[in-house]
Amino acid sequence: MAAQFRRMAMWTWPGAVYNEHPQRMVERLQEGHVDIVIPYICGQRDGHTCWTAEEYDERLRAIIEEAHRADMKVHACFDEVNAYRAMPVYDLRQVRKDGSIGSVLCHANPAVVDYVLDKLRWTLAEFDCDGINLEDGYIFNQNTIYDPAHTTGELFQVVPVCYCSYCQEHAPIEKPEWAQWKQEQLTALIAAESALVRKQKPGAPFSVAARMPYDRSFYAPHKQEVPYFDGWEVCQSRDALMADxxxxxxxxxxxxxxxxSYFHSRRLVELETQECRHLSPTAANDIWIGLGLGECTAEYRQGNGDDPATENAKDPALRNDGxxxxxxxxxxxxVGQEKVVFFSYEHLLDEHLSVMARYR
Ligand SMILES: [Zn+2]
Structure with a gap:
C-alpha cells in the first residue's frame, strides 16, 4: 500500500473564511500538509449579518493570495443552488407537494440555470481559483429531513418535489418517468457548468461534493452493519435526491x-468507500472521500441509528479526534485511495495537523 496521499484538501466554511486570519489559515493547512483549500465562495449566504458580500469577497481574495504564495491550490466551493434571500431567483425554489417551499432552487427552471451559469462565469472571472468544487446543494431535494451527514434530531421522511409553476407546466409530475426527468435536468445543469469551466478556465478541475450512499441496494448484504439503513432509503443520492x-x-x-462520508465508524466509511470503488474503475484518482473532523460525524450528531432520540448522540467519544x-x-x-478531503476547517484541531502531516 502507498504510504502517503497524493492530495489532501480542506473544505472551509464561511465562518472560517471570515473569522480566521488568512495567513494563519494557510500556515495551519501547511502544517497538516494539506495542499488544496476549498473555501465557500458565495458571499450572499444567509445567516451572516456581520459582513457584506463585498467584504466576504475581499476576504476570499486574501485567502487565495496567501494560499498561492504558499504554493497551495484553491478550489472554489461554488453553491448558488441553496437558496438565499439576496438571490434574484429566490422565488424560484423547489415546491413540495403540500405547497410548502423548499430551500433549494429548482434546477429544472431555465431561469435558475441562467442565473447559476452567470454566477459561475462571474466567479471564474473574479477570483483567481485553480478549480471549482460544487457544494452539495446540487440535488433535487425531496425534503429529506433525515441525513446522517447533515440534518439531525428529526425523524426521516420524504415529501416529493418539485411542484413549482415551471414544473407544473413542463415536468411529468408523478408519472413513472418523473424521477428520470429530474435526474436529467440536474445532469444537464452540471454538464453546462462543466462546459463553462472548461471554456473559461481550461485545465481547471471541476468537481462536486457528493451525497452518500449513492445507491442503497449496494449495502443490502451488510444491512446488519448499517444502523442508518432504513433512513438511507430517502437520502440515497441517485434515486432519492436525483443527483446521479x-x-x-x-x-x-x-x-x-x-x-x-462523515462517520466515526471505520466500517461505515469503509463500506461507502467500497461503493465508490465499485462505481468508478479509477476511484483512486477521481474519488476523494470526504472525512468529517471533530464533531462532524453522523454518530455524534444523530446518534448511532435512525432514531433521533438515540441516547448516545453527543457522546464525545464519537467525534473524529486525531x-x-x-x-x-x-x-x-x-484500499488504494490516494486523495482525500476533510470537512471542515472550523473543526480542524491542532491534534489533526500532526496526523495529517504524516500521510502526505
Ligand atoms: Zn420545479
Missing part, C-alpha cells in the same frame, strides 16, 4: 467526486 454523480463522472462532466482520523486515513490508503 456517478453518471457525471462517467460522462466526463466532472473530474472527481468528493463523497461526504486518532480516529489517523485510523480512517490508514484505511483509505490500505
Amino acid at each position: 454523480w456517478a453518471a457525471w463522472l462517467r460522462r466526463g462532466h466532472i473530474d472527481f467526486a468528493c463523497p461526504m 486518532a480516529a482520523i489517523e485510523a480512517l486515513l490508514l484505511d483509505q490508503l490500505r
Whole structure:
C-alpha cells in the first residue's frame, strides 16, 4: 500500500473564511500538509449579518493570495443552488407537494440555470481559483429531513418535489418517468457548468461534493452493519435526491467526486468507500472521500441509528479526534485511495495537523 496521499484538501466554511486570519489559515493547512483549500465562495449566504458580500469577497481574495504564495491550490466551493434571500431567483425554489417551499432552487427552471451559469462565469472571472468544487446543494431535494451527514434530531421522511409553476407546466409530475426527468435536468445543469469551466478556465478541475450512499441496494448484504439503513432509503443520492454523480463522472462532466462520508465508524466509511470503488474503475484518482473532523460525524450528531432520540448522540467519544482520523486515513490508503478531503476547517484541531502531516 502507498504510504502517503497524493492530495489532501480542506473544505472551509464561511465562518472560517471570515473569522480566521488568512495567513494563519494557510500556515495551519501547511502544517497538516494539506495542499488544496476549498473555501465557500458565495458571499450572499444567509445567516451572516456581520459582513457584506463585498467584504466576504475581499476576504476570499486574501485567502487565495496567501494560499498561492504558499504554493497551495484553491478550489472554489461554488453553491448558488441553496437558496438565499439576496438571490434574484429566490422565488424560484423547489415546491413540495403540500405547497410548502423548499430551500433549494429548482434546477429544472431555465431561469435558475441562467442565473447559476452567470454566477459561475462571474466567479471564474473574479477570483483567481485553480478549480471549482460544487457544494452539495446540487440535488433535487425531496425534503429529506433525515441525513446522517447533515440534518439531525428529526425523524426521516420524504415529501416529493418539485411542484413549482415551471414544473407544473413542463415536468411529468408523478408519472413513472418523473424521477428520470429530474435526474436529467440536474445532469444537464452540471454538464453546462462543466462546459463553462472548461471554456473559461481550461485545465481547471471541476468537481462536486457528493451525497452518500449513492445507491442503497449496494449495502443490502451488510444491512446488519448499517444502523442508518432504513433512513438511507430517502437520502440515497441517485434515486432519492436525483443527483446521479456517478453518471457525471462517467460522462466526463466532472473530474472527481468528493463523497461526504462523515462517520466515526471505520466500517461505515469503509463500506461507502467500497461503493465508490465499485462505481468508478479509477476511484483512486477521481474519488476523494470526504472525512468529517471533530464533531462532524453522523454518530455524534444523530446518534448511532435512525432514531433521533438515540441516547448516545453527543457522546464525545464519537467525534473524529486525531486518532480516529489517523485510523480512517490508514484505511483509505490500505484500499488504494490516494486523495482525500476533510470537512471542515472550523473543526480542524491542532491534534489533526500532526496526523495529517504524516500521510502526505
Ligand atoms: Zn420545479
